[in-house]
Amino acid sequence: MAHARTAPVPRLHRRVVAALAFLAAAAAGVGILAGPAGSSWAATSADYPYTLKGNVRAAGESVPDATVRVTGQDEEGAAFEEEATTDKNGAWSVGVPTKDGTWTIELVESSLPSGVAVPDGFSFTQEATFGATSTVTRNFTLGAAERQTVGFWDQFLSRAVNGLNFGLMLALAAIGLSLVFGTTGLSNFAHGEMVTFGALMALLFTTGFGLSIWVAIPIAVIASAGLGLAMDAGLWRPLRRKGLGTVQLMIVSIGLSLALRYVYQMFVGGRTEQLPGAVAEVIPGLGPIRLTVTDLISMGVSIVVIVAFAWWLMRTRIGRATRAVSDNPSLAAASGIDVDGVVRVVWVVAAALAGLSGVLWAYFRPGIKWDMGTSILLLIFAAVTLGGLGTAFGALVGSIIVGLLVELSTLWIPSDLKYVGALVVLIVILLFRPQGILGRRERIG
Amino acid sequence: MNFLQIISNTLAQILAPATLGYVLAAIGLSVHFGFAGLLNMGVAGFMAIGAYGFAISILTFGLPWPLAALIGLAAAVVFALIMGIPTLRLRGDYLAIVTIAAAEVLRLLFLTSTFRPVTGSADGLSGFQAGFRASNPLPPGKWGWGPWTYQSDQWWVIIVGVITIAIAVLLVWALMRSPWGRVIRGIREDEDAVGSLGKNVFAFKMQALVVGGIIIAAGGIITAMGTNVNPNVYVTSQTFYVWTALLLGGAATIFGPVLGAVLFWMVRAFLSNLLPALVSIGWLPFLTPEQSQMLVFVLVGAALMLLVIFRPQGILGSKKELTFVR
Amino acid sequence: MSADVAPPAPRPKSTGLHTGEIRPGVAKVDPIIVVDGVRRVFGGLTAVDVDHLEIPRNAITALIGPNGAGKTTLFNLLTGFDKPNAGTWSFDGRSLAGIPAYKTARMGQVRTFQLTKSLGLLTVLENMKLGAPKQAGERIGASILPFLWRKQEAEIEVKARELLARFKLDTKEKDFAASLSGGQRKLLEMARALMSDPTLVMLDEPMAGVNPALTQSLLDHILDLKDLGMTVVFVEHDMHMVRHIADWVVVMAEGRIVAEGPPDTVMREQAVIDAYLGAHQDVDLGVVTGRVAGELTPEGEALAEEAREIDAAIEADAAATETEDGK
Known part of the structure; x- marks a missing residue:
């Protein structure tokens, strides 16, 4: 660091620009390499601009591997259906092609693990419409599981x-x-x-x-x-x-x-x-x-x-x-x-x-x-x-x-x-x- | 590609509530970082606390909007005190770590479903602007000129916002030309020197943190008046965007934050209109319209790096009044 | 600055400062600072361990000792910039233990720093004004109402200009302090400290890094302070500088006070020569530090080499900061 003053600035310019160029190129590289493997990286519902998401919980605990089905209509009025599975944190998200109309979200009962209690008045379907935001959250909260009385x-x-x-x-x-x-x-x-x-x-x-x-x-x-x-x-x-x-x-x-x-x-x-x-x-x-x-x-x-x-x-x-x-x-x-x-x-x-x-x-x-x-x-x-x-x-x-x-x-x-x-x-x-x-x-x- | 539309959208961004909010946030940050040298990395937290303080006061407690705004500002004062007491005696990077952590804590508290009745959880809060709009003295309808054609209620937000900005600019100008500002600028460079002259450095830094915090929270409130409040807005990235805006204009200047924040939003609006248009006419092969939106943020990051370097x-x-002393 | 190196006009030294036999920790007739059992340990290394020390009022006391003797650490402790592991000390009869730095300054005990802390991004005049105590305009509420502080500000400005004239910095008042030479910054720092009319001025190596022409005028200024009724304590590691102006000399080595007394007596003491110079007693430190031209023994050469290495390390640090400032 003692030679700090001797470093010519133009060279530095070039270096920094080169560094940024490198990063851009590295990024491009990732993309090009990823190209051939296109099938697994192909457009899925997550590529849609609007998102319905939420989580599934039972007695405050996340419920993983539960299936959530979203149905509605896309821009052309065709039927749209997409399923998502909750992750380790009980979270799910589904991309949908349009903000318009009403979307129906169904928690598939058969996908729930055994021992989850369904409280009175619990509805397995919810409806959602988009407001100003591009994301809408709907949660499913279930009751306590009887076997989950862990010490x-x-x-x-x-x-x-x-x-x-x-x-x-x-x-x-x-x-x-x-x-x-x-x-x-x-x-x-x-x-x-x-x-x-x-x-x-x-x-x-x-x-x-x-x-x-x-x-x-x-x-x-x-x-x-x-x-x-x-x-x-x-x-x-x-x-x-x-x-x-x-x-x-x-x-x-x-x-x-x-x-x-x-x-x-x-x-x-x-x-x-x-x-x-x-x-x-x-x-x-x-x-x-x-x-x-x-x-x-x-x-x-x-x-x-x-x-x-x-x-x-x-x-x-x-x-x-x-x-x-x-x-x-x-x-x-x-x-x-x-x-x-x-x-x-x-x-x-x-x-x-x-x-x-x-x-x-x-x-x-x-x-x-x-x-x-x-x-x-x-x-x-x-x-x-x-x-x-x-x-x-x-x-x-x-x-x-x-x-x-x-x-x-x-x-x-x-x-x-x-x-x-x-x-x-x-x-x-x-x-x-x-x-x-x-x-x-x-x-x- | 409709180039006129792109220009028009860009110009319209100048008076958007988000821009006005960023201008105030950048002014507040200029007090923190530009003049006092405090590394506040919790800008988003200060904005959030202003916005939520305002919205919750109206929705949960039914207060009139001017009082709600004052509560939003008061909440920012409390937040600043909580940040400052443990960290202002320590080296600068501790404040950075604590503010960024505290801002994230705030966001998670607003986001959790535990407090949904009050905070609205992930949906945020809306429908609290009725009182503010009722106080609108402007004629109803949609009017204006060229790209700046807005609804009457939007004009009311813009007017209140611009007045707030004017007050903030005046306040910072008056503070910085005073002996108080002299001490603050001295502290930015060398705390020990100022302390050896009998000044209570801790108290001065705390005052600067509070004043800047109030101005940043005002930015949050102005943004909330124009749009809704949503926890996903107040992420760490927002803090970084405000920093970019401030450094773009000039951190240790009075008008720098204003210019920087306006330019930041104009460039952002310009690029996010232009790039998808370029994609659609095939000038940017390999990119989808969504990817071109992400490219805007890549460019923001690169711009921040180049600016600082x-x-x-x-x-x-000016080169003489360097921003980065340490 | 004028280059004429006129020796300072000889001024009478203060004598009869102590009572009883001269030895480390001797009682003074009228002490302004009294230190008792102050110890500071850095990670197992005792930097300062002072059993008893009294600093005489209205006299110039020099604190000398080799590098690493704990002089600056003791300074930092006395001025509240560092906290000791044990001990008490008082200034003007008031205990200072646990008192933060800014409060000791308000009591009338101001200091300067070894690495000059002039504020480079403020102008020379702003630096001076910062030194004035009890400013109404420094209260945040009053600061935005100029009519509350304009009059006081004008008075401060008059005083600042007087001091700047005395230190021959008046032509530079609009310059940023960063543009001053090293010696001028030392002068500015000293002048700034005087804005508060202190009773005790503590100078940490006021002569370090100052060219010989300015050294003389700095020494003159230090003597002036005594004539104005102030007490001066300064740190210096070059004994020859000390001899001319100090009324009393305190010698530190390895954190302890090894000797004290009037300069001529103290310099002859064997304990001083042993502790201060160690194996290098035949080496003129003035030659080692490059202030005085002269021949060096091989031993001295090694010492000088060491000194140059330390200098180089310090410069490397400074260069890093400088490029950062100067870009």
Whole structure:
């Protein structure tokens, strides 16, 4: 950074323009590659401009895999019928071609799981008309299921395991964000898009090219690492050379996040795609804990990768250099560490971890959507802040706390408020321990 | 392709309620970021709290609209205090993280079905403008000139909005030329220096947060007067759009936020009219009309990046009064 | 600034400041600051550990010591910019423990900073006006009603111009402070601190990074402050600068007060030479820091090399900030 003043501005211009061109080209690449696989990416109801959506609940619990049928008439007056299945959160959505007329929404009774009680006066059909907005919400709320009188501790245990899984997945993303912050001072708002990128690459190589998921995941991680390398070389390094302040860099990352997110949406549209193996059997014999094989593999992968990362950070030469740069960049530079090189490695590692967490997040949600990374960006930030800005292990601890908080809080609060609990805790903790859990006091200045 | 229609739609956007709301939000953010250096990433939250405070006061409590507007502003003051107390003593990025988190918390609280009777959940709130429209002194009917032809009620929103903007601009101008503004601009550059001169930095930052918050909430209220209130509007992206508008015009200037917000919406309206038209005449192959709408946002993101990198002071800012001090 | 380096007119030094035998922590006849048991620990490293220290009123006290001796940390503690792990201290008889920085300033204890904190985006005159205390126009309610503060503002402006003239900055009043030279910024920072008519002025390395021509006038200004009835405490790591103007010298090393006394006595003390210079007692620090031309022993050469490395690191930081400002 000492040579900041020598970097000629025109060259920088070219670099930045080139970087943006690269991103555009990369995006175009995704589209072209996706082309041949057209059949699975073809227009579905989600391509229609207007959306009917809602959720199905029983006694406050989401009802997954229930069928919702929407009927009505399209612009030409022809009969239109479309079905949707509720996801893990009990949510469904159906795209319809026009705002006009009345749409009938039917919850198919035979698709409901057994044990769901139908309250008196419950109607399986609802009607909807569009107002000023392009989206209309209709919810179906059923009564308590008799067999769902699970004991508090059984539920607690079940959610805790789920929360741990979520926390480990968050940690993969949070560690990268924290490393980047520690070494460059950048609060990277585009980190969520790096998460999405990993998931999209996995989707491209499985659904798109028909590869096995076991081949596609390593390819997705490598592609993500490549994205990290490209972003550092094409954008962040030239900007650091130019001497942009951390606030400026942060806002650049916001711009990048917006641009990337909508590039993704251009190619995958607004719908949710599934990776192979998203629906897996619950492992029997675990008592109250509902855990699928996918969940188990996901947790195993997270733990192995985190342990490997810890070994890398603590034991290898480059890992130690990374910690030195995090501590004090000018001192590290003065003692002969190639700061630029370290930062490049950090971007590659951070992007690879983010990409992997994107794949796992796609299984956890479940599904791949253009804004899936953005939807957990704040939780990642919360985890990093909780753990202490810029400390990698703090990010790990913070992530697990956030994961547990999000899942366990649903024991007391409605599940559509589960992120609120984590974010409120973040604000409250800042009141009492602004340096985070593992952060040092001196850092907050 | 009807080019005149595109131009007309673009010009009509100048006086749209959303534009007026963004102008106010950008003015408020200029107090926060441009003058005081506070990284408020919760602009959408301040707008939402103004809009919901206004709408809920009318729908649930049956208050007259001027009182409801005051309650919307008061709610923003409370919100600012809650944000400020834990974070204003800490480094700047903590305020950024807390405001963005708090704005999201607010949105989720407005969105949850738990409070549906009050907040309307995902459907939002509507039908609260009757009292405001009843106070409309303008002649009824549809009148105006060229692209600016509106219903009488829409004109009433525009007039109230423009008056509010004028008051906000005057207020910010008066504040920033005063000794108070001098302290605020000093704090933006170096808190410790100002503190060493006997100024209570925390109190000044809190005042700036509250004043800016009130102006942003006013933007939310003006938008609500013209349209309905819906939680899906107050997403994090909205905060980023207001930032783009502010940085476009010039963050540390009086008229920059006004110019920036108007330009932002004009360009957005122009592109979202132009690009689908270009697609329809085959000038943009590979793109569907929907994709061309997303391209608008890709361009907004790219514009934000280029602005911050190459012209951080914005259109009206001067190089000497740099926006990004740290 | 004029380049003539006239030595400061010799002025009488204040004497008879202490009572009893001279030793670290000796009692003063009329102390303005009394420090007791102040300790500050950074992650296991004790930066400051002062058992007892009194600063004499209406005198110029120099706080000297090698890099890392804890001088600036002690300054930050005394002015409320940092909180100690233990200890009490008082200013003018009032305890300052737990009092925030801005309140200590209001009590009449102002400070400057090692890395000058002139506000570059305000003009020189605005910088000066910012230093004035008790401004009606700084209350947010009154600020939008100019008739409430115009008169006071005019008075402040008169005072600011007087001070600027005294510091020979009056021709620059409309310039942004960022356009001043390093030495001029130091002068501006000092002048700004005087806007509040303080009783105690604390200067953190007022001579660092100032060219020799300006150094003389800075020293003169410091002497003037005493003549105007103020008390001055300043941090400096070059003993030779101190000798000319200080009435009292406090020597710190590794966070502790190792010696104090009138400059000529203190400089001869073995404890000072040992602690302050360590193994480098034959090295003239003036030569090491480049202020004085001279020959260096190999040992001194190594020390100078070290100093240059530190300088380079600081400059790298500064350059990063500068490019950010200057684009």
